[in-house]
Amino acid sequence: MVYIRQKTLHGLKEYKYSGVDHSLVSRYLLKPFYNNVAINWFPMSMAPNAITLSGFGFVVFNLLTMLWYNPTLDQDMPRWVYASWAIGLFMYQTFDAVDGTQARRTHQSGPLGELFDHGVDACNTVLEVLLFAAATNLGQSWNTVLTLFGATLTFYVQTWDEYYTQTLTLGIISGPVEGILTLCIVYAFTAIKGAGSFWQQSMFETLGFAKGGIIPDYFYQLPFNEWFMPIILHYHLIPFVFYVGLINAYSVGLIIIAHLTKNPNFPMYNVLAVPLGLAVADSMGPVIGLWPSVLGFGTYQIAFTFLCMGLAIGVYGSFVYDIITTICDYLDIWCLTIKYPYNEKDEKKKANNAPCLPREPHRALSRSSPPINPAYNASPTAPTTIAPAPLRILLLHGYTQSGPLFSAKTRALHKAFQKAFSPRPVHFSYPSGPIRLQPTDVPGFSPDQLDAASQKGDKEEVEAYGWWRRKDSDDGTVVYKGMEEGLAAIAKCIKDEGPFDGVIGFSQGAAAAGIVASLLEGGHRLRGFEEAEKKSGMKYPDSFREKDGFVQAPMKFAVVYSGFRAPGEMYDGFYVPKITTRVLHFIGQVDTVVEEERSRGLVACCEEERVVVHPGGHFLPSQRPWLDACVGFVKEALETGERTGEKEEEERVEDMDVPF
Numbered sequence: 001m002v003y004i005r006q007k008t009l010h011g012l013k014e015y016k017y018s019g020v021d022h023s024l025v026s027r028y029l030l031k032p033f034y035n036n037v038a039i040n041w042f043p044m045s046m047a048p049n050a051i052t053l054s055g056f057g058f059v060v061f062n063l064l065t066m067l068w069y070n071p072t073l074d075q076d077m078p079r080w081v082y083a084s085w086a087i088g089l090f091m092y093q094t095f096d097a098v099d100g101t102q103a104r105r106t107h108q109s110g111p112l113g114e115l116f117d118h119g120v121d122a123c124n125t126v127l128e129v130l131l132f133a134a135a136t137n138l139g140q141s142w143n144t145v146l147t148l149f150g151a152t153l154t155f156y157v158q159t160w161d162e163y164y165t166q167t168l169t170l171g172i173i174s175g176p177v178e179g180i181l182t183l184c185i186v187y188a189f190t191a192i193k194g195a196g197s198f199w200q201q202s203m204f205e206t207l208g209f210a211k212g213g214i215i216p217d218y219f220y221q222l223p224f225n226e227w228f229m230p231i232i233l234h235y236h237l238i239p240f241v242f243y244v245g246l247i248n249a250y251s252v253g254l255i256i257i258a259h260l261t262k263n264p265n266f267p268m269y270n271v272l273a274v275p276l277g278l279a280v281a282d283s284m285g286p287v288i289g290l291w292p293s294v295l296g297f298g299t300y301q302i303a304f305t306f307l308c309m310g311l312a313i314g315v316y317g318s319f320v321y322d323i324i325t326t327i328c329d330y331l332d333i334w335c336l337t338i339k340y341p342y343n344e345k346d347e348k349k350k351a352n353n354a355p356c357l358p359r360e361p362h363r364a365l366s367r368s369s370p371p372i373n374p375a376y377n378a379s380p381t382a383p384t385t386i387a388p389a390p391l392r393i394l395l396l397h398g399y400t401q402s403g404p405l406f407s408a409k410t411r412a413l414h415k416a417f418q419k420a421f422s423p424r425p426v427h428f429s430y431p432s433g434p435i436r437l438q439p440t441d442v443p444g445f446s447p448d449q450l451d452a453a454s455q456k457g458d459k460e461e462v463e464a465y466g467w468w469r470r471k472d473s474d475d476g477t478v479v480y481k482g483m484e485e486g487l488a489a490i491a492k493c494i495k496d497e498g499p500f501d502g503v504i505g506f507s508q509g510a511a512a513a514g515i516v517a518s519l520l521e522g523g524h525r526l527r528g529f530e531e532a533e534k535k536s537g538m539k540y541p542d543s544f545r546e547k548d549g550f551v552q553a554p555m556k557f558a559v560v561y562s563g564f565r566a567p568g569e570m571y572d573g574f575y576v577p578k579i580t581t582r583v584l585h586f587i588g589q590v591d592t593v594v595e596e597e598r599s600r601g602l603v604a605c606c607e608e609e610r611v612v613v614h615p616g617g618h619f620l621p622s623q624r625p626w627l628d629a630c631v632g633f634v635k636e637a638l639e640t641g642e643r644t645g646e647k648e649e650e651e652r653v654e655d656m657d658v659p660f
Contacts, residue, residue, distance in 0.1 A: 003322050004327070006593045008261035008262070009326075009619075011261035011263070012110075012327060013405075015110065015111040018166055019167060019170075020167060020168070021177070022170060022171050023171070023172060023174060023177045031097075034094065041098075042098065044105070044341070045341065046338075047108065047336050047337050048099040048100070048102045048103040049099070049116045050336045051098060054095055055091060055095025055099075055120075056095075056120050056124060058088035058089070058091045059088060059127050061084075062084065062088045062089070062131055063127050063131065065081050065085075066081075066130060072140060073134045073137070073138060073140055073144065073237070074137045074140070076137075076194075079191045079194055085131055086187035089183055090180075093176075100113070106341070108338060110331060111327065112324070114260065115256050115327070118252060118253070118256050119253055119256075122245075122252045123245070125151050125152060126245025126249070129147050129148045129245070130144075131183075132147065132183060132186065133147060135186060135187055136186070140236075141237075148244060148245070151175075155252060156252060158175075162255075163256075163258060163266065166259070239309045240309075242309050242312070242313075243276070243312050246313065247270060247272045250270060250272050253323070254267035257323060271315065272311065272315055272316075275307075276308070283295075329616055329619050329623075332408070332622050339412070340411065390424070390425040391421055391424055391425070391426045391427070392429065392499070393426070393427070393428050393501060393503065393504055394490075394494065394497075394503040395410060395430050395504050395505070396467070396504070396509030397509045398506045398507030398562075399508040401506075402464065403432040404432075405463070407430045410504075412622040412627060413504075413620070413627060414428050416631055421635075429498075431489060431490065431493040432465045433465035434465070434467075434489040435466045435468065437464040437465060437466055466486070467483070467487075467509065468480040468482045469482055478568055480571075484541060484543070487512075487516075487519075488543035490516055492543070498551070498552050499552035499553060501556050501557070502557040503555055503557075504558070504559040504561075505559075505560050506560075506562060506620050507563075507594060510563030510602075511564050511565070513559070513560050514558060514563055514565075514583065517555045517558040517581040518581070519540070519544045519550075520544070520551070520552060520554045520555055520581075521554050522550070524577060525577075526540055529573035532569070532576065533573070535569055535572070536569070537570050537571070538571055556581075556638055557582045557583070557584070557634055558581055558582070559586070559630055560602065562586070562587070562588060562593070563585060563594070564601060564602055565598070565604075578605055578606060579605055579606045579607065581606075582608055582610070582637045583606045583608065584612065584633040585611045585612070586614060587599045587614070588613075588616045588621075589614065589615050590616065591616075591617050614626050
């Protein structure tokens with residue numbers, strides 16, 4: 001199941017955290033402790049999410065001790081257990097608060113951090129309900145159920161508020177601050193008193209109030225745990241609490257995803273709540289006398305409860321895995337480790353001392369142009385060793401992206417190439433499409449967003465570009481408006497920054513990469529366009545022609561991610577005859593933007609069908625296996641190209657009319 005749709009992924013790039021904390025305890029006590037003491041416990045190399053997860057480990061340990069000593073929630077435990085709960089919960093609160101500071105100082109702030117933080121908080125909420133019930137000996141009773149309802153409802157409403165206000169607001173007294181501290185005090189006080197049975201005593205009598213007077217006997221006899229607020233209830237409440245807690249965690253996760261991606265549709269539906277509703281209806285039947293219970297009040301009801309808990313674990317686990325992998329792939333980050341460590345000194349050095357490498361003089365090359373011999377320009381005193389020529393690759397971004405944005409998305413790919421081809425320099429060039437898109441051109445755009453921006457006075461244009469615009473004609477044909485302009489921009493980049501060894505593209509840029517590789521293949525491509533023109537097809541672009549041939553020699557390789565063929569006979573010149581350049585196609589199994597069938601259409605237009613299928617969606621995968629596949633293909637293509645070049649050169653020498 002895809003929890004983040006491709007059309008909403010761009011909202012992750014616009015994420016900005018907004019939070020307000022009015023707590024006086026937090027301002028004057030906790031934050032000074034976090035910023036001056038606790039933050040120093042963690043190295044700069046530790047990812048913020050790893051801190052959050054480590055803090056949650058204290059709560060998990062507390063839960064395990066509860067299950068060992070008090071699985072029925074109504075037994076006394078050793079003092080050290082209660083004390084460890086107080087310490088563990090305070091450590092969790094500290095770690096949970098410090099992860100934001102760690103994110104800011106390591107420059108790792110982003111939407112995944114907020115999602116991870118809220119998800120762990122939602123899980124901690126339900127676990128603390130069980131720990132609180134065990135500490136106060138509430139037992140498996142309606143009091144525990146009411147505590148669960150109050151805690152989860154509060155968390156849900158607060159997340160609901162953040163979705164609509166776009167700001168996380170904590171009041172003067174809030175659950176994440178004063179609520180957690182109150183629980184720490186309860187656990188610590190229980191440890192001092194020696195057992196949870198202390199909370200079963202009459203509150204008024206324990207506090208020293210005399211019996212009688214204005215206090216009724218009923219209220220005078222109420223124990224502390226009564227002032228806080230069938231078979232499953234009394235014997236199997238723990239799996240039921242886990243199930244309900246995961247329902248809440250799943251709902252909160254869906255709301256946070258909608259908040260981060262700026263999805264205007266609030267997630268009202270929760271599939272995990274369906275079994276709960278059916279169980280309630282089944283139990284209510286005999287009470288109101290309208291229908292008999294299907295589950296009964298014995299074995300089937302117990303089995304259904306554990307089945308629901310298993311279902312909740314499976315669905316929520318799938319949700320967590322899917323959103324983490326999707327966001328990590330899209331933003332090119334890792335979840336629990338820092339993929340690109342930030343070093344302020346190194347960043348300043350890079351900015352101030354960026355080397356300016358000498359560039360090779362550009363010249364137009366035809367298919368028959370001889371290779372440039374660097375020895376021709378060597379002086380008599382030049383060293384005998386010649387530095388390897390840079391590997392130059394042209395990278396073409398997708399629709400609604402830009403060169404700088406695509407550069408950020410392909411940092412992992414760039415580093416993989418640098419490592420694989422060292423000491424040979426690797427230069428990636430990132431031109432931006434010439435067609436600047438309007439907000440209404442962006443997929444998933446809502447007119448409500450434009451109205452909201454106008455009310456705020458925000459007239460800034462979106463930094464989104466394309467190589468062409470698609471237009472569907474009334475007769476069903478598809479026309480790419482502005483394609484000549486887009487190809488001219490690519491040709492200009494080739495002249496200014498090339499020649500290039502290969503081209504890599506994503507989505508619309510992948511389609512353009514296939515077109516560029518095709519256009520540079522020489523005479524047989526010109527003949528293909530001549531045949532296409534006879535059928536009202538597009539003519540060969542003038543921008544790719546030079547007086548002595550083409551803007552550069554044929555590409556040695558092309559790599560296309562989520563590519564597709566330009567549809568219709570108008571563009572047959574690009575694909576008939578088939579593309580002879582070596583092309584590697586990456587296809588996402590769950591790509592809903594460019595379906596596999598469309599990508600296979602481009603594969604069929606290439607003489608060599610090389611395809612890699614990855615399990616993701618519409619993005620450039622940055623995990624090691626897919627990076628290695630790309631690098632390995634490029635190495636193979638370059639080696640094959642060099643051997644072919646040597647063979648052709650030898651053949652030309654043998655055919656020459658030489659005087660010997």
